[in-house]
Amino acid sequence: MRLFEFEAREVVKRAGIPVTDFGFATSADEARKIAERIGGPTVIKSQVLTGGRMKAGGVKFADTPDEAAEHAEAILKLEIGGHMPRGVLVDPKAEVKQEYYAGVVWDGIRKQPVMLFSDMGGIDIEQVAEEHPDHVGRGHFSTLQPVSEYQAKQVIAQTGVTGSALTRMTPILTRLARLFVERDMTLAEINPLGETAEGHFIALDAHMDMENEARPRQNALLADLGVGGEETRQAREPTPFELAGEEVDSQDHRGVAGNVTEFDGNLGLVIGAGGGSLTLFDAVRAHGGKPANYCEIGGNPSVAKACGLAKLVLQKPGVDKIAVMMSIVSNTRVDIVARGVIKACIELGMDPAEKIAIFRIPGAWEEEGFKILERYGVEYADRSVSMHEAARRAVEKIPA
Amino acid sequence: MRQDALFIGVEVGDEFVDDAELAAKLEAACPVDIYANDSGRVEIVEKNLDECILCRLCMDASPPGAVKVIKLYEDGAVLQ
Amino acid sequence: MSILLSSETTFIVQGITGREAVNLTRECLDYGAGAKVVGGVTPGRKGREVHGVPVFDTVAQAVEHHGSPIDGSVVTVPPAFTKDAVLEAIANGIKIVVIVTERIPRSDVAQMVEFAAAHEARIIGPNCLGIIVPDVIKMGGIGGPAKDAAKAYSPGSVGVISRSGGMTTEMSSTLTAAGLGQSTAVSIGGDAIIGQSYAELMPLFEADEETEAIVIYTEPGGRMEAELARWVTENNSRLPIVAFMAGRFMDEMPGMSFGHAGTIVEGKEDTATEKIARLAEAGIVVAEEISQIPDLVREKIAERAAA
Numbered sequence: 106m107r108l109f110e111f112e113a114r115e116v117v118k119r120a121g122i123p124v125t126d127f128g129f130a131t132s133a134d135e136a137r138k139i140a141e142r143i144g145g146p147t148v149i150k151s152q153v154l155t156g157g158r159m160k161a162g163g164v165k166f167a168d169t170p171d172e173a174a175e176h177a178e179a180i181l182k183l184e185i186g187g188h189m190p191r192g193v194l195v196d197p198k199a200e201v202k203q204e205y206y207a208g209v210v211w212d213g214i215r216k217q218p219v220m221l222f223s224d225m226g227g228i229d230i231e232q233v234a235e236e237h238p239d240h241v242g243r244g245h246f247s248t249l250q251p252v253s254e255y256q257a258k259q260v261i262a263q264t265g266v267t268g269s270a271l272t273r274m275t276p277i278l279t280r281l282a283r284l285f286v287e288r289d290m291t292l293a294e295i296n297p298l299g300e301t302a303e304g305h306f307i308a309l310d311a312h313m314d315m316e317n318e319a320r321p322r323q324n325a326l327l328a329d330l331g332v333g334g335e336e337t338r339q340a341r342e343p344t345p346f347e348l349a350g351e352e353v354d355s356q357d358h359r360g361v362a363g364n365v366t367e368f369d370g371n372l373g374l375v376i377g378a379g380g381g382s383l384t385l386f387d388a389v390r391a392h393g394g395k396p397a398n399y400c401e402i403g404g405n406p407s408v409a410k411a412c413g414l415a416k417l418v419l420q421k422p423g424v425d426k427i428a429v430m431m432s433i434v435s436n437t438r439v440d441i442v443a444r445g446v447i448k449a450c451i452e453l454g455m456d457p458a459e460k461i462a463i464f465r466i467p468g469a470w471e472e473e474g475f476k477i478l479e480r481y482g483v484e485y486a487d488r489s490v491s492m493h494e495a496a497r498r499a500v501e502k503i504p505a
Numbered sequence: 506m507r508q509d510a511l512f513i514g515v516e517v518g519d520e521f522v523d524d525a526e527l528a529a530k531l532e533a534a535c536p537v538d539i540y541a542n543d544s545g546r547v548e549i550v551e552k553n554l555d556e557c558i559l560c561r562l563c564m565d566a567s568p569p570g571a572v573k574v575i576k577l578y579e580d581g582a583v584l585q
Numbered sequence: 586m587s588i589l590l591s592s593e594t595t596f597i598v599q600g601i602t603g604r605e606a607v608n609l610t611r612e613c614l615d616y617g618a619g620a621k622v623v624g625g626v627t628p629g630r631k632g633r634e635v636h637g638v639p640v641f642d643t644v645a646q647a648v649e650h651h652g653s654p655i656d657g658s659v660v661t662v663p664p665a666f667t668k669d670a671v672l673e674a675i676a677n678g679i680k681i682v683v684i685v686t687e688r689i690p691r692s693d694v695a696q697m698v699e700f701a702a703a704h705e706a707r708i709i710g711p712n713c714l715g716i717i718v719p720d721v722i723k724m725g726g727i728g729g730p731a732k733d734a735a736k737a738y739s740p741g742s743v744g745v746i747s748r749s750g751g752m753t754t755e756m757s758s759t760l761t762a763a764g765l766g767q768s769t770a771v772s773i774g775g776d777a778i779i780g781q782s783y784a785e786l787m788p789l790f791e792a793d794e795e796t797e798a799i800v801i802y803t804e805p806g807g808r809m810e811a812e813l814a815r816w817v818t819e820n821n822s823r824l825p826i827v828a829f830m831a832g833r834f835m836d837e838m839p840g841m842s843f844g845h846a847g848t849i850v851e852g853k854e855d856t857a858t859e860k861i862a863r864l865a866e867a868g869i870v871v872a873e874e875i876s877q878i879p880d881l882v883r884e885k886i887a888e889r890a891a892a
Contacts, residue, residue, distance in 0.1 A: 213809070
């Protein structure tokens, strides 16, 4: 999950890395007050999770507190990349003589985090790495013990940086690496890390992504930052349909009915498990089908959970029929899912034979499941029918 | 005493309904809470019937024939 | 033969008294020749029994009771405690650790993996269904109850490696139906950092005389496929590889998270299209549909034999 810039800066600050004397405002008035406190020229920055703020007019310079308020007013109303800002950051306009880059990211092949550093900050690090490899230092590090300063020093020294710049930035990169591990980040970047005329270093911007799986153990920090437990921080906000899906999943701990994502087609999908869902979604599209949704059922869901999910999908406007399909299941019971989806139809006053385009879940308790499906006249397929073929049959049943 | 939901029905012999010991055993045995112990009386929780996983733990906990689990989707076949 | 496991493999189940563990212990005992599940560990529950398997408080007690080193462990302990359980297993001489648990933070996984490497142990997973040598032994919930696993898996010469547990069984079942059995099937897990990637298992399959071809299941996200392509090219592998890739639709939705934790498309190198191209360069065939896999495998084996 992505943190807003103002949150990321706070995290960086707590790690002992110098930051500017910034403030977070949700109104023009608050922005004015912060600008007054800062007492000099400021930068007003929209707090959205998407990029391209500068281009969209979400970053403005202000010479006076009144101007700061004016810009804040406008930016607070400005939608960028489909997102409305959470607020604005009011930053003292910094005078820097050079910009650097400091970052930490996971290397899934080496299975270790890696520190990245460049003396060419302020631009896209990937671009720098490609065009000026000598200006990028990297160093993998073990997570079995806390990062020691020499490790960061080595990375910075690779770029040729020396003198007091080296000795002053070493602790900064070290602290960034430590916070990366301690705070369960998947990305932690300070770009640019600015050097003032006096040779001091400050984080002028910060970008952090925290691993979703770690949220439970980072609760205290997240609560402190004001991050709501229900916020997913995905590339876009969840729709009511998706939130309803989460509701179905969270109401009952038996099994999983997850990752419900809304699309706008006419074939509702009750699919799983993870890999199976991806495969089936591809298959439906390959056959020209128009999915109304994506989802991942798995684990050992109760009849109630399977029913809840099926009902949600069946009632989605525009859905003509649903297809219930999974890869061969080991710990999900075919008969339980069959009960759930049939019950959903019946409770909605629909005919399961008509509404369920196909049921293709081979595996555990399939004989029992087939009995139920036959009793209700639902068309089903066993393992001799591939997932691809099952998807085709489902798509065929939807009127063009 | 018999209760049917959509897929599963459960029948408890009338002579066993007020067996307090059985009521307690059934409530403890069922992993999906089909049975409740209503002050020493066996109660069938209708809303949980369709969650039955055919585990037979209720049958194992009862005197032979006291409890019957019926598969309504299989022409009333009784779980053996 | 097989990789990683044999009929002689002994293992414990950590977290054995939990619902999922009780289930999979039964399955492992019933499958094939019947696994040698020599103990279970749940702190505080020493003295109990699960399907006849004695439960201990510590791994050390289980090893002592067994009287000789124990080969493996299946770990089902909740995410907050998994790292501790895995370190305990490895510190007590266990060499193959199958981690079923999902949602473990990456930094914990990185630590476990490093610790394992330092002790010459292998971790399979996390977030995986385990390993199966058809008709011989299974470690983990893979394939489900014994009679279901027996339907889907059959002994043969194809090594199967999959990031999705369910798809390991789906692909193996397709192979079985076409008369192509599996030497060993490994569900390697869906997370961004896992114990053994495709490339890391290849040397084991390469050394296994029984294995004649490899089938892999893969998804967008991460660079494990590129790593595999590199390995195959650098090592002049004798094993033809047929791949199936799911989640192609994700190329159109960067930053959204579907499937497993490791499946987020961020940047060009991770996309399905990129990966397929990279695999093709290394001579790895990517099937359009799973039903095509058996024919492609036969074709590739014949090609190698003729060459």
